[in-house]
Amino acid sequence: MLVKEAPVIWNLLKGIVCVYKPAEITCENLRKALLAKICADLNNMECRSISERVVIEGNPLEKLTVNVVPNLADHPAVVGPRYLPDELPASWSNYLGWNTCGILLFGLREGTRTAKYLRENRPMRAYKLKGTLGKATDNGLASGKVVEKSTWKHVTKSHMEKLLSSIQSSHQKQMFQLCGVDLQSQTAYDLAVQGPIRPANSKVPLLYGIKCIEFTPPNFVIEVHCINENESYLTTFIHEIGTKLHSTAHCTALQCVRHSCFTLEDALLKKHFTLQNVLTNMEKCSIKLEENKDLLYQKSASLTSINTE
C-alpha cells in the first residue's frame, strides 16, 4: 500500500464491501472477523503519534524548569490500540442464514446508511438451490434427521419444469393481488406494462423467476430470483417441490449468487480480508452503486433493469 498513515486510510473506509459468506458460519462471526482484520491492519500502520505534555518542575522559590515530555497516557500500551473493532460501525444489508453461502454486503461507517437504503429498497436476489429427491428431513436440510423416504425414478425434467412455471405464474398473480388490483382490469394492465412490481410489504416473500438449471436425478439445481426471502422459506420451497412431484426432497445447499448488481466475482473471500483488498473492493462497489442509482433512490415502484457489467 502506498499510503502509510492509518488516519488517511481510516477516512477512506466508508462505503459498501461485498464479501463471500461461506456456509456454516453466522453473519455475526463474519462481521467480527472482517472488523478484527481491518483494525489489526490499521494498528500495524503508522498511527497517530503520542501527544506531548508540558511539565514544570523544580522549587517554586528558586528557578523552575519547563520540559516537554511524551504523554504516557496516550501510549498504545496504556490506553490500548488506536483502532478497535467496537468503534468501527458496520452493518449488513442482507441477512444470510447459517446454512446459506454467497454474497453478503457490509456497510462500513457512513456506508451503513447506504446499506440501510439498499435493504429498505428490497432489491432482487438470485439464489442457486441444490436439492436431492427421495428423502425428506425434519429441517429440510441435509443435516437434519431423515423423516421420510420415497421413490424418485418417475420424476423427469419436464415434470419439474412444468411445476416450476406454474409456481412462477401463481407468484406473479400474487403480486397483483398485493397491489390491490383486479387481474382483469385496465389498471392491472397498465401496471403489467411497466414490468414486474415490488411488494410494498417486507414480510411477503415473492419469487419472480424459477428455473431448473441442472437435473441429474436424484440431484437438481434450481435458480430462483426473489425478494423478501429467507433461509427457511427457501428450504420449505424445495420440500414443497418434492411433495408436488409425488416424491420427497431436501435442500443440500443454498447459495446467493447475485444481489442486485453485485455478483460472485465482486465478492471477497474470507481469507482475502486485508485492508488493501477491502479498500479496492469498496471502490468497485461504489462505482457499481454510482452506475445504478435506482438501487438507493427509487423513482418508481416497478423493477428496473440493472447494469451488472
Place this chain on the structure above:
Amino acid sequence: MFRKAIYSGNFAKTLINNSFSNVAVITNKEVIPTNSNVDKSKEINSDLELKEKLEFEIHIEDLNEIDTYLKPTFNFASYINKSPILQEFFKLGVDLYKFEKNQDVAKFILSLNYENDVHKFVEFFNDLNISHESLGKIITKNPYILKENIEDLVVRINYLKCKKFTPEMITRIVESNPFWLSYTTQQIDQMLGFFQKHFTLKGDEVRSLTVTCPKLITFKERTVKVNTFAIHEEMGFSTEEVKGMLLKKPKLFMRDQRNVLKTFEYLHNEMNISLDQIVDEPGVLTCRCNRLRERHKFLKKLERDQFDPKKPMYVSLTTLVSSPDADFATEVAKSSVQIYNEFLKSI
C-alpha cells in the same frame, strides 16, 4: 496527617514520597503583641506559648503535589503520568490496558511498590534467563504472579530442576506458560503425575511433552480426559496409539472434542482414511472440518484425491492440511490459486 486525609491508600503514599520537594510555607501568621507590663511568670508563659505557636505555625510542606483527588477512572491512562509504579510496569513492556478488564487486578497493581514488591521478581526472572519482552508478556498474562512469595517460586523452580529439567527447558516452560509458576509444587507434581499415569509415559517422555507443550500440563484435566475418551473409545484408537498421538501432537488434547470428532468423521467416512494413517499424521485431526472439506472436494473434482502412499499421485495428509492456500493449489492440486478461489465461491 494532612496528606493522609487527602490520599488514603498506598498508591497515593508512593506518589508523594517519590517526588518530594521542600517548600517552606508559613500559615496563619499573626502579629504577637509583646507587652512589657505583664509580670515575669506570665512573660515566661507567653514566651513558651510563642515558641510553641511558632513551631506550630511554620510548616515545611510540599504544595507542588497537592492536587485534586484522583477520581475514579475506567483506565490507567489518567494515572500513569503521576504514578511511578505504573511507569515502571510500562518500562517493563506490560500492556497496561489489558488489566482494565478486571477491577481486582487494577487495584492490586496500584497497591504495589516497585522497590519492595516488583524488583525482586524482575531479578528472579532475569536469573531464569527470560528476555525482557517475554517478562512483559508474562506479567500481562498473569499479573497475580507478583502476589506469590519469591521463596515459593524458587522452590517451584528447584522442583523442576530436581525432576531433571535443564535450565533451557525451564526457561521455555516459564516463557510459554505464564501461569505455570502460579501453581504450587504439589499441584504441578499431581499434574505431571496425571499425565505419566494416564498415558503410561516414561520420565523422558513426560519431560519432552512438558517442553513441547507446557500449556497442556496445566490445562483443565477434564478436557484432556474427555479428549482421550473421544480418541480412545469413540474413534477406536488403541492406548498405545493415543500415547503416540499425544507425544506427536499434544495440542490435539486441548481442543474441543466435538470438533475433533467432526474432522475425524469426515476423514474416516468420507475420505476413507485408515486409522493407521491418522496415527502417523495426527496433525490432521487438529484441522478444521470446513477447511478439510473444501480442500478434499477440490482434489476430488480434479480427481487427485489419492491418499494411499503405495499408489502413484499420492497426496500426504500433512501437506494437504498444513500448507497455505497458494501452495496447496499449485503444489498439491497442481492447479492455480485463481481456480481454487473460484471453486471456493462455488461451494
